[in-house]
Amino acid sequence: MSSHSKATLVQIPEPSGQQQTLPTESSARIPDEELRIEFCTPADAERIAEGNYLTFPSTFFDRVEPLSLRPPHAIRIARLAKRILPSLSDPRIKWIKAIHTPSSAVLGIACWTAPNAPLHLHLRRDAIAPHAFDWQAKMGWSDDQVDDMWSSVSHVEWNVRSEQNDAVRRSVVGDVPHWHLASLFTWPRWQGRGVGKKLLMWAIEQADENVPSTPMFLESAPTARAVYMHFGFVECGKVAMVRWGPGDVSDKVERERRKRLEEEGR
Numbered sequence: 001m002s003s004h005s006k007a008t009l010v011q012i013p014e015p016s017g018q019q020q021t022l023p024t025e026s027s028a029r030i031p032d033e034e035l036r037i038e039f040c041t042p043a044d045a046e047r048i049a050e051g052n053y054l055t056f057p058s059t060f061f062d063r064v065e066p067l068s069l070r071p072p073h074a075i076r077i078a079r080l081a082k083r084i085l086p087s088l089s090d091p092r093i094k095w096i097k098a099i100h101t102p103s104s105a106v107l108g109i110a111c112w113t114a115p116n117a118p119l120h121l122h123l124r125r126d127a128i129a130p131h132a133f134d135w136q137a138k139m140g141w142s143d144d145q146v147d148d149m150w151s152s153v154s155h156v157e158w159n160v161r162s163e164q165n166d167a168v169r170r171s172v173v174g175d176v177p178h179w180h181l182a183s184l185f186t187w188p189r190w191q192g193r194g195v196g197k198k199l200l201m202w203a204i205e206q207a208d209e210n211v212p213s214t215p216m217f218l219e220s221a222p223t224a225r226a227v228y229m230h231f232g233f234v235e236c237g238k239v240a241m242v243r244w245g246p247g248d249v250s251d252k253v254e255r256e257r258r259k260r261l262e263e264e265g266r
Contacts, residue, residue: 029194034102037202040095040109042088048095048109049080055185069152079149083123086135092117096202098186098195108186110199115177115214119170123182124162125150168237169217179203181218200231204243213245 040048053061053076065076087093094112099105113122120132128136128146136146153159169180181203186195207214219239220228233241 028192030100030107030190032198034100035107035195035198036099036101037096037198038099040088040097042085044095044097044106044109045081045085045088046077047106048084049077051109051185051187052080052183053077055188063157064154065152066154066157069154071152076152079152082149086128086133086139087111087122090122090133090135092133093122094203096199098198100190106187107190107193108184108195108199110184110202111182112203113180113182115179117180119166119173119175121162121166121180121182124166125153125155125159165219165240168240172236172240172242173215173217176215178215178217179207181216196227204231207243208246213243215245216243217241 053073070076071079088095092114094114096110096112097106098108100107118132120127122133124132125146127133128139128141130137135141181200184196184199186193186199203216207216216233218228218233218241220233220241221239225235225241228241231243232246233243236242
C-alpha cells in the first residue's frame, strides 16, 4: 500500500440519505509521534460536554433533549458536565483524550468502561444508584439536584434506550469482563486525521495483551460500522458490535448476525 493510499472500505449497505465514514487517507493522518493519549480529569467535564454537543448530530439531541425541555445552551452544557463529573474520578471509567503534541490541543475524547465495571452504562440516570456506581451518595447530591440535572433529557429516549442497549450487551457478553466504548468523538477541525483510530487502539492494545483477548463492545451509528469492522468488530444487533479478539469471531454471534441480515433482506 502506498503512503498516500487508504484502507479498503468494508462494503455494507448505506442507510438512506447517509454516507459511510471513510478510512483515513494516509496523507491526511497526523504522524503518530504528534499524538499522545492522556487520561481526562474532572477539569475536563465541561470540555467533554461541549464536545458532545458540537460533534454529535442535531437529530440525536432533538430526540434525547427535545426542544420542549431544552434550556439555554450554557445550561445544557453545565448539566451534562455535572452528570459526567463523577465518572471522571472513578477508576472503572477510563475517559481518555488525544492531544496534539506540537500544539497541546485536545483533538478528541473517548470513554471506555473497564472490564471490572458493572454492566451498566454510567451515563444512565440510575447509574448513580447504590446497585450501580453509587455516585449520588459519593457526590452528596440531593434528589432535587439530580432531578434538575436530568430535567432537559427525555427519559424514554435516553434512559430507556440505554437500558435496552445494556440488555443487548448482556445477551452478547453475559458475565464476561469486557471493554465498553461509551463515547468517542473528534473535534470537527481534526476529523479524518486518524484521531479516532488512536482513541480506539488505546483500548484494543490493552484488550489484546491478554490471552485470550478481552472482549470489546460498542454501539455504533450506521455510518460508522464499516470503520469498526476494520478493527475486528462484528454486528450483533441493530446498533451493537462486538470484538472477541484479533481474527476471532464468536460462532454464535456470527450466526445471529447473518440471520438478522437475512431477515432484513441484506
